[in-house]
Amino acid sequence: MASFDDKPDQTSSLEKGPVHDYVVTQTDERYHFDAADLDRVQRKLKQRHVQMIAIAGTLGTGLFLGSGGALANAGPAGALIVYAFIGTVVYSSLCAVGEMTSHAPISGSFPHFASRWVDPAFGFAVGWNYFYTNAISVPVEISAAGLILTFWDSDTNHQAGYTAAICVLTCLINIFGVRWFGESEFVFSIIKIMLITILIITGLVIDLGGAPKHDRIGFRYWKTPGSFAGVGLEPKHIGLDRFLGMLKVVVQAAFSFQGMELVAIAASETQSPRRNIAKAVRRVFWRILVFYLLGVFVTGLIVPYDDPNLLQSTGNAAQSPYVIAMNLAGIKILPHIVNAMVFTSAFSAGNSFLFCSSRVLYGLALRGQAPKVFTYCTKGGLPLFAVLAASVFAFLSFLNVQSSAEQVFNWFVNLSTVGGFFSWLAFNITYIFFYRGFKAQGLDRTKLVYYNRLQPWLSYWGVFWITIFILINGFSVFWDFNASDFLTAYINIPLFLALYVFWKFFKKTKVWKPHEMDFVTGIPTIEETELPEETPVTIPQKIAAVLF
DSSP: OOOOOSSOOTTOTTBOSOOOTTOOOOOOTTSOOOOTTTOOOOOOBOHHHHHHHHHHTTOSHHHHTTHHHHHHHHHHHHHHHHHHHHHHHHHHHHHHHHHHHHHOOOTTHHHHHHHHHTOHHHHHHHHHHHHHHHHHHHHHHHHHHHHHGGGTOOOGGGHHHHHHHHHHHHHHHHHTOHHHHHHHHHHHHHHHHHHHHHHHHHHHHHHTTOSTTOOOOTTHHHHTTOSOOOOSSOTTOHHHHHHHHHHHHHHHHHHHHTTTTHHHHTGGGBSSHHHHHHHHHHHHHHHIIIIIIHHHHHHHHHSOTTOGGGGOOOSSGGGOHHHHHHHHHTOOSHHHHHHHHHHHHHHHHHHHHHHHHHHHHHHHHHTTSSOGGGGOOOTTSOOHHHHHHHHHGGGGGGGGTSGGGHHHHHHHHHHHHHHHHHHHHHHHHHHHHHHHHHHHTTBOGGGSSSOOTTTTHHHHHHHHHHHHHHHHTTGGGGTSOOHHHHHHHHTHHHHHHHHHHHHHHHHOOOOOOGGGOOSSTTOOOHHHHOOOOOOOOSHHHHHHHHHO
């Protein structure tokens, strides 16, 4: 590991321009910046694992099932515009965390970056918010997977058994280690890519009249019932109601993109992390364009936004706009295939959330911001106690089995989803500090394995709009106010501030000035992390190089 000297070496290859003698070592043990001696995870995720997770990691029930709600609320044109807009914010966030991870592929990821380059109290708040958000999302996805099975088995007495089986399997995959996690997500990602490809192609076939009924739809539904829908909050003011419909889809679309930071969380357990994460981030633009925007566009072609089935919340493939279109077109077999694939997507999401929450808890413990017991790793590099602690949350999914606890469970769902916005906000805020620190210390970010020429403007864009998302996410409650919906929409704001103030008060932390930021301590060099890149020779190897 590199050390951080009181006066940087004048010949350092990382530095361009004047070298300032005010760069100092941060030796205060409260900040735990050099936790490398405690870090015992191993780099077992291969290039193909990381690339497939990056390509399909965020594809899930939010897109496959939730896009129907977006279509109903905003119409085909409104939904497409909103998804494209949210895609720019997602892109800014991933570029920010990707560049910082390219510099420091270490355990703890962006919560540690926040502690290191913004304020340790900010990192504490970000880390625990992210742990909570992901840990509580595990039972949400497990419940979703159980509900998907009702497409074939509607007997509610079987739900407890299905939930138990999914819980155990999800926990076991993570307990077996990162290699099992990587292989499972590799397979799930392939299935998700196959699913969205099948859905898009099938949707185009239906639209062009290739279904059994041979009804050529074209842009019929963009004309009747129309390209924009209203949410029904202001029926007397059509323009305002349509705007509110798009506003509601902003939140829905943002939720469907959450989880895209998984590759950064896994950086400390990835082979050649800098090179692989750079590839993953560069491909995210095309992933958003092809999978999300093309998928939403095709959805708007084949289903009218006023179809009553779009408003049904069955939890299984019956609410998917693609399945609704298949039923309208007389296609019988594909809905069952779609449901099976959507089930794997929900299972994969629960699997990923458990992985993320355990690794963030491990990173917090390494830096003294969580109990030290969670730093324990097995000989195989598994942070066992952190995984077990995160796994406990999976069993909250049984709340959804009992109708009496269903409301409490729904509150958990809302609380966890809003928390994801704070992570995106933290990516961009931390990057702005990172950028300022690099510039002040004469470091050349263009020498990083990955950097984006549009920075820091991308992060300014992200900070502005994500702040708006946090403030408007519960706007509809003001048309029919009730205390519980208001609290679940906005309680994350005081909760995040409370975490920040708590650590700030007890640890007396400070916001780092640009010349005080530590960009070296405990960060492995490129030589320590990157394996030699093998040049593809055979045709299969060249194809794999393009895909992975």
